[in-house]
Amino acid sequence: MNILGISGLEHAMAFKKAHWPGLDEREYRISQGFDAAAALVIDGVPVAAAAEERFNRQKHSGRFPVGAISFCLGQVGLALDDVDLIAHSFDYAPYRRAYSIHPMTAKFYDDVCSREALLSLANRDLPGFPAERIQHVNHHLSHAASAYYTSGWNDCLVVVVDAMGEAQSASVYRGRRGKLEMLAEISALNSMGILYSLITLHLGFDFNSDEYKIMGLAPYGDPGRFRAFFDEAVQLCQDGAIRIPMLMQNRTREERENYTATRHYLERRLIRARQPEDEITCDHRDVAAALQECLDRVMLHICGHFGSITGLRKLALAGGVALNCTANGCLLKSGLFDELYVQPAAGDDGSALGAALFRAAQVGEISNVRFPTPFLGPAYSEDEIESALAEFDDRVVVHRSQSLAATCAEAARLIAEGRVIAWYRGRMEFGPRALGHRSILADPGRPEMRDRINAMVKMREAFRPFAPAVSLEQVHRWFDVPVGAELPYMITTVDVREEFRAQLPAITHVNGSARVQTVSALDNAEFHALLKAVGKATGREMALNTSFNVKGQPIVNTPREALQTFLGTGIEYLFLENVLVGRRLNATKYDPDLVQEAVGVLT
Amino acid sequence: MQELDEHLTPLISEISGLIAERLLVDVSAPEDDLLATGLLDSLSLIQLLASLEERFGIRVPLDELQIEDIRSIKSIARLVDRQSVHSSAARATP
Numbered sequence: 001m002n003i004l005g006i007s008g009l010e011h012a013m014a015f016k017k018a019h020w021p022g023l024d025e026r027e028y029r030i031s032q033g034f035d036a037a038a039a040l041v042i043d044g045v046p047v048a049a050a051a052e053e054r055f056n057r058q059k060h061s062g063r064f065p066v067g068a069i070s071f072c073l074g075q076v077g078l079a080l081d082d083v084d085l086i087a088h089s090f091d092y093a094p095y096r097r098a099y100s101i102h103p104m105t106a107k108f109y110d111d112v113c114s115r116e117a118l119l120s121l122a123n124r125d126l127p128g129f130p131a132e133r134i135q136h137v138n139h140h141l142s143h144a145a146s147a148y149y150t151s152g153w154n155d156c157l158v159v160v161v162d163a164m165g166e167a168q169s170a171s172v173y174r175g176r177r178g179k180l181e182m183l184a185e186i187s188a189l190n191s192m193g194i195l196y197s198l199i200t201l202h203l204g205f206d207f208n209s210d211e212y213k214i215m216g217l218a219p220y221g222d223p224g225r226f227r228a229f230f231d232e233a234v235q236l237c238q239d240g241a242i243r244i245p246m247l248m249q250n251r252t253r254e255e256r257e258n259y260t261a262t263r264h265y266l267e268r269r270l271i272r273a274r275q276p277e278d279e280i281t282c283d284h285r286d287v288a289a290a291l292q293e294c295l296d297r298v299m300l301h302i303c304g305h306f307g308s309i310t311g312l313r314k315l316a317l318a319g320g321v322a323l324n325c326t327a328n329g330c331l332l333k334s335g336l337f338d339e340l341y342v343q344p345a346a347g348d349d350g351s352a353l354g355a356a357l358f359r360a361a362q363v364g365e366i367s368n369v370r371f372p373t374p375f376l377g378p379a380y381s382e383d384e385i386e387s388a389l390a391e392f393d394d395r396v397v398v399h400r401s402q403s404l405a406a407t408c409a410e411a412a413r414l415i416a417e418g419r420v421i422a423w424y425r426g427r428m429e430f431g432p433r434a435l436g437h438r439s440i441l442a443d444p445g446r447p448e449m450r451d452r453i454n455a456m457v458k459m460r461e462a463f464r465p466f467a468p469a470v471s472l473e474q475v476h477r478w479f480d481v482p483v484g485a486e487l488p489y490m491i492t493t494v495d496v497r498e499e500f501r502a503q504l505p506a507i508t509h510v511n512g513s514a515r516v517q518t519v520s521a522l523d524n525a526e527f528h529a530l531l532k533a534v535g536k537a538t539g540r541e542m543a544l545n546t547s548f549n550v551k552g553q554p555i556v557n558t559p560r561e562a563l564q565t566f567l568g569t570g571i572e573y574l575f576l577e578n579v580l581v582g583r584r585l586n587a588t589k590y591d592p593d594l595v596q597e598a599v600g601v602l603t
Numbered sequence: 604m605q606e607l608d609e610h611l612t613p614l615i616s617e618i619s620g621l622i623a624e625r626l627l628v629d630v631s632a633p634e635d636d637l638l639a640t641g642l643l644d645s646l647s648l649i650q651l652l653a654s655l656e657e658r659f660g661i662r663v664p665l666d667e668l669q670i671e672d673i674r675s676i677k678s679i680a681r682l683v684d685r686q687s688v689h690s691s692a693a694r695a696t697p
Contacts, residue, residue, distance in 0.1 A: 102638070
C-alpha cells in the first residue's frame with residue numbers, strides 16, 4: 001500500500017491568536033500542532049519524508065503539509081490518486097465529549113482538532129481526495145510506531161514523552177511481535193515536557209522551540225542551587241508516573257490556556273522571568289542546570305520503572321522530549337538498558353512517519369529494520385544546481401571537481417586549514433539534525449571555532465555548543481564508547497575521553513560531553529568518505545558538524561537557499577555536490593539582504 | 604431523593620478526596636457545579652475519568668459520557684454507583 005502520514009494542526013496558532021488577543025508573541029507558541037510534515041511509506045518501507053518548514057520556510061510550521069506531500073509523491077513518481085491512505089498523527093475524536101464541556105474548548109475542537117477541520121484542509125490542498133481514505137492515529141501511538149517499527153527489534157520497551165498529545169504527556173508501550181501494547185500513560189496535567197517548555201519561556205527563550213538551547217545552557221550552571229525546588233516540583237510515583245502539582249495551579253480558562261498561575265509561581269518561587277534581550281546570568285544557568293537534572297531524573301524514573309517490571313533491556317524512544325540528547329545520554333549510561341534507540345525525527349515531524357507506519361503495520365506490511373541515517377528529503381539535480389549558480393554568477397566563483405574523492409580531498413584540506421565550509425549533497429535529512437547532507441563543517445580542534453561559527457556563521461547565542469561527526473571506525477578513540485558503537489543520529493551525548501578534551505575544544509561541552517554522530521560507510525557513504533579524507537589531513541576522522549542554516553531559519557533545502565545562506569554568512573566555502581563555491585573578491589563578505597531573504601518571513 | 608442519596612455519602616467523600624489528590628482541586632460542596640465554576644476542564648475531566656476507572660474498577664467510556672453525570676461530585680457519585688452495579692452484575696454473569 002501507498003500510505004502517506006501527515007502531522008500538524010494548521011489552525012491551532014490562528015485560533016489562539018483570534019481568541020486570546022494581546023498576548024506576547026512568544027506566548028502564542030504555548031500551543032500545539034507545530035512541525036507539520038509528510039512521510040510516504042510504500043509497502044511498509046519509508047521512501048520519502050520531510051517537514052513542511054523546509055518548503056514554506058517558516059520554522060516549525062504547522063500548516064497542512066502540502067509542500068511536503070507534493071515532494072513525497074514526486075520523489076517516487078506517484079500521483080495523489082495513487083495514495084491508498086492518508087494517516088494524520090492526531091485523533092481527537094475519542095475526546096470530543098471532554099472538549100464539549102465549555103463553548104471555547106468545543107469551538108477549539110471543531111475548528112482545530114476535529115476530523116471536519118482536517119477534511120476541510122485536505123479539500124483545500126488536495127481537492128478530490130476521498131475523505132474515506134483519510135484516517136487518524138492517536139498522537140502518542142504514532143510516535144510509538146515511529147520508534148518501534150524502525151527499531152529493528154521484535155520485543156522492546158517503547159516510551160513516548162512530549163509536551164502533550166491529545167491528552168497525555170507520556171505513554172509507555174511494549175512492542176512485541178509487530179504489535180504495540182499500551183502499558184501506562186501520564187496525563188498532560190503532569191507534563192514534564194510542558195514544564196521544561198515553560199521554564200524555557202521563563203528563561204527568555206521560545207516555548208516549543210528553544211528547549212535544546214536550555215539543554216545546551218545547562219552544563220554551564222550548578223544544578224545544586226535549585227535542586228530542592230525541582231525535587232519538590234516533580235514528584236516521582238511508585239507506579240512509574242510523575243506528578244507536577246505546579247502545573248495544576250491553573251484554575252481559570254485563561255490560566256489553563258497560558259499557564260499563568262504556574263508562571264507566576266515560577267516568578268515568586270524560582271527566579272524572575274528573563275526577557276530575551278536580557279543578559280544570561282548565573283541564575284539562568286543554574287535554573288537550566290537544575291531543570292535538566294530534573295528531566296534526566298524523570299526519564300530514568302519512567303523508563304527505569306517500566307524496564308524493571310517488564311524485564312525489557314531494549315528501549316526505543318520518541319516524542320519531542322526524546323530530542324533531549326543529555327537525557328538520552330543519561331539513559332545510555334545508566335545501565336538500565338542494554339540498548340537505546342532514539343528515532344531521529346522524534347518530534348512531531350516524525351509522528352507523520354509513525355502514523356503511516358502504524359497503518360502499514362495493521363495490514364502486515366512492516367519489515368521493521370533499523371532506520372538508516374534518514375536521508376528521506378529532496379535531492380537536486382546537477383541542472384538545478386547549475387541553474388542556481390547562474391543566478392548568483394556575479395558573486396561567486398566555482399570550481400568543478402570530477403569525482404567525490406577529489407571533492408573530499410579539497411574539502412578536507414580547507415577544514416584542516418581552519419576554514420568553515422558548507423557541505424551540501426544528496427537527499428536532505430528528515431528530522432531536526434543535519435547529518436552530513438546539509439551541514440556546516442569545521443575543524444573541531446581549533447579553540448576559536450565555536451565562538452567564530454556561533455557569531456559569524458550561525459548568528460546565534462555564544463554559549464551554544466557544537467557537535468562532532470566522527471567515522472564509526474574512530475569513535476571509540478576519542479569518545480568514551482565501546483568499539484563500533486553506532487550513534488548515527490546525533491541525538492545522544494557521550495563523554496569525550498578525558499585526554500582529548502583539550503584537543504577538541506570546539507565540540508567538547510563544558511562538562512566534557514559531546515553530542516556525537518557516528519558516520520558509517522554503509523549508510524552515509526559520501527560523508528564517511530569526507531571524514532576519511534579529513535583524517536588524512538588532520539589525523540582525526542572527525543569534523544565539527546552543525547546544521548546549514550542561521551538562527552531562526554529552517555535548514556536549507558534547495559541549492560538556491562544554500563547559496564543565499566552561504567553568501568549571507570561567514571561561511572567561507574560551499575560545496576554543492578562536487579562544485580566548490582567561493583566568493584568573488586569584489587563581493588562583500590556578508591550580505592545582510594541575503595540573510596533577510598534566507599531567514600524569510602520570520603524576520 | 605435526599606434519602607435515596609444517603610448511601611452515596613461515603614462515595615462522595617472518596618470522590619472528593621480523589622479529586623483533591625489527583626487534580627489538586629478542593630470542592631466545597633458535593634452539589635457545586637464543577638463545569639460552570641471552571642473547576643473541571645477537558646484535560647482534568649479526562650484525568651478524572653481515568654482516576655475513577657482505576658479507583659473503582661468501573662468503565663466510563665468518554666464517548667458515552669453524559670455531561671450531566673460529571674457536573675457535580677454528587678452526580679459523579681451516582682454515576683460511579685450505577686457503573687459499579689453494572690460492573691458487579693457483569694462479573695456475576697457466568
